[in-house]
Amino acid sequence: MAKKLYSAFVQEGTEILLPILAEYIEKNMKAYYGKEWWQEILGLFYNRQPALPISGTDEELIDSLDFARCIKIMKWRWNEVFGDSFGEQSNKCRNYVHELLDVRNAKAHIGRKDIEQQDAERALDTMYRLCFYIDESKASKIKEVYKVVRNGGNEAFVIDGPSSIDVPTNVEVADIPKEQITSLKDLVGTEAVKKTTLTKKISLGGKEQAYPIYKIRLDYLFYNDQNDRVGTWIARYCAENGEDSLLSLDREEYNKIIENFVYESNPDAIKKTQKNILRYGQREPGVTLADGRVVDGNRRFTCLRRIDRDTTDEQYFETILIDVDVEADKKEIKKLELAIQHGEEKKVDYDLIDYAIGTYKDVELTHLLSIEEYASCAEESITEVQKRIDIARIIVEFMEYLKLPGRYYIAREYQVYSVIDEMLPVLSKISEVEKQQLKTIVFNNVLLQANKDQRKFIRDIKALVNSDSYKDYFADQQIINGLIHEKFDDLEINGKADLDDFVINNAILREKLRNSIDRFLQLSKERKELLKPIENVTKSVSLMADVDESTFDKMNSEEKEELLDGISRLSNVINEYGSKLGTDPNGQAILYKPYKVAISRVDRPIIICKAVTVDIESRRITIKLMALKENEYQADTCNVRLFMLDADNKRISDSLDVDVSTEIETEQSLILTRYKEDETVYLVLQVPEDSDDEAIRIIPVELD
Template sequence: MNFENTIDLQKEIGKSISLTDGTRKLTIKGKTRSYPVYQIPLEHLLYNRQNGRIISSMNRYESEGKDIQTLSKEDYNDLVEQFIVESNKLALDKTKKNIDLFGQRLPGVVLNDGTVVDGNRRYTCLRQLKREGKTTFFEAVILDPSEGLSAIDIKRLELNLQHGEERPVDYNAIDNLVEVYNDIEKNKYFTVKEYASNTNKTEGDVKKMLKKANLMVEFLTFINAEGKYYVARDMELDGPLQEIMLILNKEKDEEEHDRVKSALFTSMTLSKDGDLTRYIRRIGKEIIQAGNREQFLDEYDEIVEDVYEAYQEEVSVTVNTVKKLNENLKNVREEASSIVSKRVDETVLTRVKMKPIDSLNTVIRTLDNVDADQIARMDVGSKKEFSRLVEQIRKELEAYESRL
């Protein structure tokens, strides 16, 4: 952001900014040391536009054609405060109450121009308390990028503070995916290994997050909403994307992989099921991974084409567009629902029919565990009981055979 009269916090130390007796340990460029904490007037500070908590809200604002550059510093802070409140009001109220009772216990981190790198929620609480008549300052470490800190150094610190200090990261799941996608795939700030080391996660976990993030990006492209991450957030797609990722992990053929993916993306746009995650899981388990998948995919090809073309014809896609097209494509939606229901019912019926065979296979596997040599070594009483059980099994089999 390029606001007029950008502040230099270092020059305000001893004037409007005072040194406290507190410190905070930070790891920067691989070195951990204690940094002094200062008491900073709230009006000197500025929300971090790159804060992962507000990624999708900022994305929505800009997608609507609004220009943040035209806002004053005060208006910008008011706007971002609103985004942070909306991201998790319950958590914010809890933090605010705690700060009101005990003061700000954990110092934040700010850059020399006033940008809050860590502590945006605490800063929000303090802003609200100040409007309620309380005397408030933001306690934070002040870092000066001009002293050799690169943008990646700052981003690495931000990730470490958010994820690496064994405290919960309560970002919206979609915002978290967007942050992973931006940091690794889009901006290439980090490799998967580097991201994992800076967020206290395993490389395997980060790979899964990145794979899911890429699926989100591909879905938005599919519905002609490329880059509109807030649409994925409004549709609450984290769970459905997780299911799609698990289903696609079993697809080895690239062409089949893409065909299944398109069918699942289409199902997400057409579903009227209240639990979209359960709906996608059901399609995966009862159709894609069952014996009638090819019939389903053949029947669904035309559905996929109709839905894709309908979205591509839209000038601008939002969640309201998804709802509108869902109604406009009522006939297509009903046909898709009929195909899914029919194929799911087929699978369920097949499993019911196969249940006796599955049970006998289980019996055979159990009999394979009987050691024939041990039978000869059994005492008289045990042999008698064994013979009785063999006779019982024989009679059961004869009864089954009579029904064939």
């Protein structure tokens, strides 16, 4: 007889859940929409096939809903109709609904293939959980189907609870000679290691295959001391108790210490997982080496150990067994560990410093894996891995700066990962010397705990760098750095307590660091406000330069008049600003110039205005000019155009083109076409080769 497909079990679960969902939907839709409840559902599936009935009895209407439509109705009307009915479990149940929609879609597209056992388990477990919150009394039927799938689809072996089936055995551990026990596999068939009917697929040595799952008594297992999750905790223990202190412990003492590390690394996650195991059993098997080393599943192993202490029932760890040598196959074990523990759903559980230092050790220090291999196993990009290594390098520098090399657990206490992460983009914008200065600045500020929000502190530095206002701040910090090291360099630092004492005894230095960033941020802000008008004018010029002059010919008279009016208003604003800019350091009026400064040419001599005289009665402006050569490449003469402007930037004279020589002084006169007494007018000097909007000099002339 052919074995029942896992997809068939999932289908069986949906058939149990469907009428429960349909009745639940009817009840809640009626409560919210009243008599229009079915019209609302019809609107959701308007023009979708197969069409729903327009009318009928309530029983006929809800019978027309299939599983997919029930799930979609709940998803689409969750906020309005269904969410509140679940109370505090609303978010959790909404996730179940979304997951079941994915299950339905996946099942609809597998064709004749079957789904994986673990996917079927997950789908049925989700159905059970959703049903439990809708109608607890009916959820048990789905759980029965779940049990069958959990036990490999073998309905003859269904037992109470979500545990796997043990292969029957009568062998006692005591019956096996000790010399024959070289690995846990030698104990298979005893009460210590029980083989189940389940399997788990993993890839080892480039080959994917299904491994049988065993239930192993907890006292035959021990933690993996190479696990990145507890690496910094172990380093701390060894620093405080001796380098080889863990090696002298027996297995249970060792396990107690590491268990405490795992728990302290994330107490909330441990409590949550422990609660789930108590309620549903261990859902995900671990990976264990034949010597008893738990490669994957430290958290589950920890939870089971904690449960074992609180109950009289013997606890077992469900795991596959890999018969490899921990030293000879270290690379393959590491690749397996990465693939399992740093999958997309799990890597967020890791402390970022533990993760970074672990990556750094594997790639940079031990060269156990290349960066490409690491990225592939952890399902990350090479860029992501490289960034983490770059952060780890700076963490290493930080610990050396604190005179505590390798004590990465202290870096975790300082929470420097996010600080360094924020610092990386800034480092890419400054010179090598400045990079070292910035790292020193950050190390000092972290050491002395000068900033409550360290990420904001880095962002403030980033703002200074982006505004090119950081050099004075760096210089100020260098002075403070000297004061810090006058006191820090001679200290003997043995641990975090010594660093804390240094902070307590140097509150003034901490305040200097804090005041420094505050002061330069304020200066930068003031400078930015000062330059705001220039920035706005520059933007305005850029916008005006982008105007397409060819559109002028396409405008009608009204549009042209409107444009000219706008230009006139703009000109008035510009002139008003010009009048408010005051005088230059020499007391001369600062003029808005409709000309930009012409770029000097290497072959052009400098034009000097030696004198300007005014004869008001004749309206004559007399100018004396001469050319000056700065080098032998410059010409002896230069043709210059002269004319006068009034305060409104309008021409008030004819223009003259004259040759100015380096040999003799040139005197020329301009006649003003109009003027006002006591007015300031402007002499403009242009070189004809330059564009019309460029001038080499603009000289104010007082008419008094």
